[in-house]
Amino acid sequence: MKQSQMLIPTLKEIPADAEIKSHQLLVRAGYIRQIASGIYSFLPIGRRVLRKVEEVVRQEMEKIGAHEMMMSSLQPSELWKESGRWNTYGAELMRIDDRHEREFALGATHEEVVTSLIRDEVKSYKRLPLTVFQIQNKFRDEKRPRFGLLRGREFLMKDAYTFNESFESLDESYDKMFNAYTNIFRRLGLNFRAVIADSGQMGGKDTHEFMVLSEVGEDVIAYSDTSEYAANIEMAPVVTTYEKSTAALKNMEKVATPDQKTMQGVADFLGHGLEEGLKSIMFKVDDRFVMVVTRGDHEVNDVKLKNLYSADIVELASEEKTKELLGTGFGSLGPVDVPEEVEVVADLAVEMLVNVSCGANEEGYHYVNVTPERDFQVTQYADLRFIQEGDPSPDGQGLITFARGIEVGHVFKLGKFYAEKMNATYLDDQGKAQTMVMGSYGIGVSRTVAAIVEQYHDERGITWPANIAPFQVHLLSLNSKKEEQQQLADQLYDELIDAGIEVLYDDRKERAGVKFADSDLFGIPLRLTVGKRAGEGIVEMKERVTGNQSELEQSEILSVVSNWLKQ
Amino acid sequence: MKQSQMLIPTLKEIPADAEIKSHQLLVRAGYIRQIASGIYSFLPIGRRVLRKVEEVVRQEMEKIGAHEMMMSSLQPSELWKESGRWNTYGAELMRIDDRHEREFALGATHEEVVTSLIRDEVKSYKRLPLTVFQIQNKFRDEKRPRFGLLRGREFLMKDAYTFNESFESLDESYDKMFNAYTNIFRRLGLNFRAVIADSGQMGGKDTHEFMVLSEVGEDVIAYSDTSEYAANIEMAPVVTTYEKSTAALKNMEKVATPDQKTMQGVADFLGHGLEEGLKSIMFKVDDRFVMVVTRGDHEVNDVKLKNLYSADIVELASEEKTKELLGTGFGSLGPVDVPEEVEVVADLAVEMLVNVSCGANEEGYHYVNVTPERDFQVTQYADLRFIQEGDPSPDGQGLITFARGIEVGHVFKLGKFYAEKMNATYLDDQGKAQTMVMGSYGIGVSRTVAAIVEQYHDERGITWPANIAPFQVHLLSLNSKKEEQQQLADQLYDELIDAGIEVLYDDRKERAGVKFADSDLFGIPLRLTVGKRAGEGIVEMKERVTGNQSELEQSEILSVVSNWLKQ
Incomplete structure (x- = not known):
């Protein structure tokens, strides 16, 4: 073209x-x-x-x-009502009435x-x-x-x-x-x-x-x-196997943690690592209220929670409801002495911990030296956290990235x-x-x-794989006012087309700089430039991706280009 | 397939x-x-x-x-408002609002x-x-x-x-x-x-x-x-050239034509041919009222009328308005003695007539022996009728069909x-x-x-041109329970595919009659039937369009089929 x-x-x-x-x-x-x-x-x-x-x-x-096949874009609403999705699909489904006021989905x-x-x-x-x-x-x-x-x-x-x-x-x-x-x-x-x-x-x-x-x-x-x-x-x-701590058990104590509302803040204040604190989060799982306990450096995976309960809906409990149930807001929650209506489940990692800290369900206070089963009861331990980088791969091979x-x-x-x-x-x-x-x-x-x-570009433009590029070869005549350049480029264009090669021919009356910049931007894999040495029948070939250049004699161009494209 | x-x-x-x-x-x-x-x-x-x-x-x-290129189907209404077609296109244009209530056309x-x-x-x-x-x-x-x-x-x-x-x-x-x-x-x-x-x-x-x-x-x-x-x-x-009648002029007379409301009825009643009566029709051309007069056997072409006046809108005048202007309804109209507000135009054929009949603008009466210019005035003679079969072709070559x-x-x-x-x-x-x-x-x-x-079918089904047919060859194995038939058909199928021929292979366990009927219905140009003579390597070839049949040896099938398809 x-x-x-x-x-x-x-x-x-x-x-x-x-x-x-x-x-x-x-x-x-x-x-x-x-x-x-x-x-x-x-x-x-x-x-x-x-x-x-x-x-x-x-x-x-x-x-x-x-x-x-080719099905239509206009779809009668009756079909979507049969599947139930007319109501559940939401605003993403575009809907249109025809002139007889029949409903259709696009x-x-x-x-x-x-x-x-x-x-x-x-x-x-x-x-x-x-x-x-x-x-x-x-x-x-x-x-x-x-x-x-x-x-x-x-x-x-x-x-x-x-x-x-x-x-x-x-x-x-x-x-x-x-x-x-x-x-x-x-x-x-x-x-x-x-x-x-x-x-x-x-x-x-x-x-x-x-x-x-x-x-x-x-x-x-x-x-x-x-x-x-x-x-x-x-x-x-998560297929990590945790080991039970062998440290001597200490007595649980309540300590003041004024103004500390984040896991990191509490850990710093108490002078221990994130992994030595418990994170406690209140969820509403269908109609129940569930406190999920994980290690402080782990994150609750709500899809796993949903699957554990075979639930339809899992969402964070409101702070209001949490206060009603536990007497305190999100910053000071913990599994010790929770009322019966609240079910406590914990990640598998929690079972192995001793002497950790957790919220005391009282604003500004935490417990330290807490040990599961001795100080609080858990309904069920399960894999409830997000996998992390460095965890073993679930298939047993290698580590997760x-x-x-x-x-x-x-x-x-x-x-x-x-x-x-x-x-x-x-x-x-x-x-x-x-x-x-x-x-x-x-x-x-x-x-x-x-x-x-996204995967094929550099600072100058696109770098298409050859089988997807809009053209295989970008042919440039640098100065179309010079008759020898114009002639050679025209001739090459015809030869490439006859050989069944998809070629874009920049025959515009533009400066060389503009042509080169556009060519890099387009990202066609192979560029043939007809320039100063056109009189000798010499053409420059350049690979878009590597930038490799070479000079070709007119007679060898077709075979070199064809071979390059075959690779 | x-x-x-x-x-x-x-x-x-x-x-x-x-x-x-x-x-x-x-x-x-x-x-x-x-x-x-x-x-x-x-x-x-x-x-x-x-x-x-x-x-x-x-x-x-x-x-x-x-x-x-590929433009989108969803088109912002703003563009259609720029062209003016958002309002003029009418109900055929399907319109849809997005979730933000922006209007689009499909x-x-x-x-x-x-x-x-x-x-x-x-x-x-x-x-x-x-x-x-x-x-x-x-x-x-x-x-x-x-x-x-x-x-x-x-x-x-x-x-x-x-x-x-x-x-x-x-x-x-x-x-x-x-x-x-x-x-x-x-x-x-x-x-x-x-x-x-x-x-x-x-x-x-x-x-x-x-x-x-x-x-x-x-x-x-x-x-x-x-x-x-x-x-x-x-x-x-219409490029017909009409000749002026040379008949002696007779005097115009008003005659009763009780209950005659159609051109044919009046002509029969008066005992003359359709072409010896005038057809007078009232149009509203933008704001004017125009009576268009043609020969009784001709039809007014409203596109020509529209072009004559460079009008925006041409439509039949209402019967009510016609009565108001002429004192009578559609069945008895004629160009004699029409009031000034009514402009009379006539087809070129009318100019050449003498001694014809026309409505008298009085219910149940017609004039006979009417002659244009003597008995009524015409603002303009022009080509105002539809062309008819048998008229000379406008390019001067042959007759119109x-x-x-x-x-x-x-x-x-x-x-x-x-x-x-x-x-x-x-x-x-x-x-x-x-x-x-x-x-x-x-x-x-x-x-x-x-x-x-519509152009390629017969009583049994479709008869596609070979380049448009869904497949080039329809291969049938008549009785897939017979191993020799099955084997030969399978082999042929592979060979045809390897030769780059598009083949549909009826490998279903259906009766031969069903397969033949379906095959005729589909309309694939060439049918190869593997039947009773499969053991000898003989296959029947049949052309869908002509019905021509021949028996082929297995060894020649590929070349015969390829040659046939090339033609």
Whole structure:
């Protein structure tokens, strides 16, 4: 393509609203433009990159026997009412009335539509398992759209759905999809982890998020420094084995701790380490009031608390209610002498402690030399804390490290959640009606483009992997007024195109400096510059990533470029 | 693909709501399913056809240097208010509020979005002309969605936009686009006409609709039986030259025509042909009242009337107002002795008549032996009637024939309509700000799929052109319980796939009759049947369209099939 005829508006300045590199660079280099908050247009070179990512996704979906469909974005509310999500999905689901005042949702996801379709069209076990997918714009009215393509309101997504006879069959479909996702993100050159994630209220057994490691990620991942293990930190079990303290027991005493309201403050005041104090926090777990006790250097993981009680809702108790129950506010809580209505549970680490401090349930006072079981009772000890860096990896291999991640994919065993609500059944080989077992799998295609940029850029611009770059070669003629340069560049352009190489030709009448800067910004992997030595048939080749340069004779250019691209 | 694993739900019965063949067949053969009125999902084989049509469109767009983009479906109302269409577009434009109560339109078309983008990003004549396009779902809340994909509310469209420096440059872009459209519809195997169409209120100079000839089309086309000339009937000028009657003039007389209210009734009653009576119709043209007089066998073309007066609004006058002005209702109107407020215009054919009849502006009476100019005055004679079959073609070549057409494409010179309203200017080579000149070009991609089926079907099902069919070859194993059949079919399947041929393999455990019927319904161009002679390595090949059959030896199958597909 000739750059003079293409819409690639570059910016020198960083857009004011762009906080992160992918947002800045994709806008500055003319890949995207904002239409409204969280809503973007893909300009021509952005569309090219998006299509390449799409195509990788499509190919890997087809390899596992998934069939592409295209469902509509307008979805009748009746379907969402069947699943119950019309009421539970909240303000993120965009809703619209048609001219006859029928309600529709704008597709945020397609579980309802696809379940309705399959229940109507698939009646026999002979047609199962079945895997379908589509690549399509989705709509979610995010409260705070930000980070450009990372958190948008209209975005390109690949969503896939599997329909199976049984949970065993679902496991197979899930594994296939998991492997396809792994292949996709590998082919896109991403440093990612498949992370064990919370399955939420779906009742699904397994769920993994595919996270691209990046400082700007909104999620924290705990992963092993030696194995493949990775989990959302809220999901990682702590497998540390604690040893019982052998210190001689001292007598519990109440001491004044005036104005000390934080764990660190109390520890400093009492002259001991954080790990020698108890942290006590009041939760409301469905209808009960529960005090959760951990070591002072640990943090309560409320997902684990929720799972311990199989609860629907876990939240911090209000300070008001806490005062009513314990006679004091949040700064002075402790497990000694709590009233019967309060259940005390403690992290496994607590059981091994002796002679520690804790709040005295009296403003300005703490107990010291407290020892569990002697000085307070615990209903249950369990793994209730967040994993920490340096903890052993739950799979027994290596130690845990933290990283931030951008969620680019999600694989999810739905089980019978939708099929039961929407009555999606099939006849088994005995002619008996059975509920289908489903899985749901998403990839944020446009978000993935941004994630790639987060991992592939330097101070001068984007550094695309060659298979995703909008073009393979960027051809520059430095001074198009010089006829020999113009001629050689034109000729090279035709030769490269004839050889099937995707080439962007900067034929603009701009200064060399502008052309070089734009070229670095775009991030096309290979640059060919026709400059002063055009008369001798000499062209400069430069690799975008390494900066390696070499001079090539006209006759060898095609073969050198082709070989380079093959690698 | 193996049919057993693919979602292709076929129906024996014609869906009750499907009036036309494309709707019936696309549903029956498992290409599409309705989600809601006018809203469809494309099932896997439907998606394949859609992608093939998409790809033809994309290739031809790229050939003329158009660059693909992807704009958003959510469009801020502010842009539509700038163009004025927020108020004028009406109920077809779907509107939605986001969670912050900002108004958005769901993209019915993208003139506003693209004009806003280009005005912000393109400042210099050096970047013009510029052509961009996208392929994307559009939303239009049709009052009466019908005919399946032909008139839907969410549908796939290719829309393109050109930005030029001048009207001359627009003409060039328009011609390129016109040729690309011609190539597209030719490659899709369609029998179509590029039809001169009404440019409506846009003030555009030229506009053509690409119409696929079909009995179910909603538009009537007048085309030449010998040349390329074709126009929407409302747009075709009448170039008939009429000869002045040489009959001796008779005296005008008023006669009673009791109970005769139609042209035919009056003519029969008076004993003359339709062409010997005058038809007089009252119109309201903006603020004037105009009586339009044509020959009794002609029909008034209100578009021509509108153009004659350069009017904004042309509508039939109310019967009430007509009575007020002329003292009688619609059945007895005529141009003799009309009051001054009524302007009389007449079609060119009228000028040549003598001794004709017309209404007497008195219920139950007509005049006979009326002669224009002697018995009534005409402000202006002009071409005011619809062209008719048998009229000479306006380009002077051949005679006019009528056909119905399905509009699949539209090319439109917008001129400065949007650019002026939205202030899209560029700096010319003198550094002076100039308004851009635009064109807009659409193809209904999903509608085109239906139009193809309208032209490619027989009593047994669809008969796709080979380049658009979901698969090139349909491989059937007739009795999968017979091991030799199963084995040979499996082997052939692998060989065909390895040869890069798109093959659908009916590996289902169904009766031969079911497989044949489904195969005919799908319309894949070439069928290979592995049946009784599998043991000898003999396979039957059948062409879907011609029904031609032949038996092939296993060894020759690949080469025969490949050669057939190349043709």
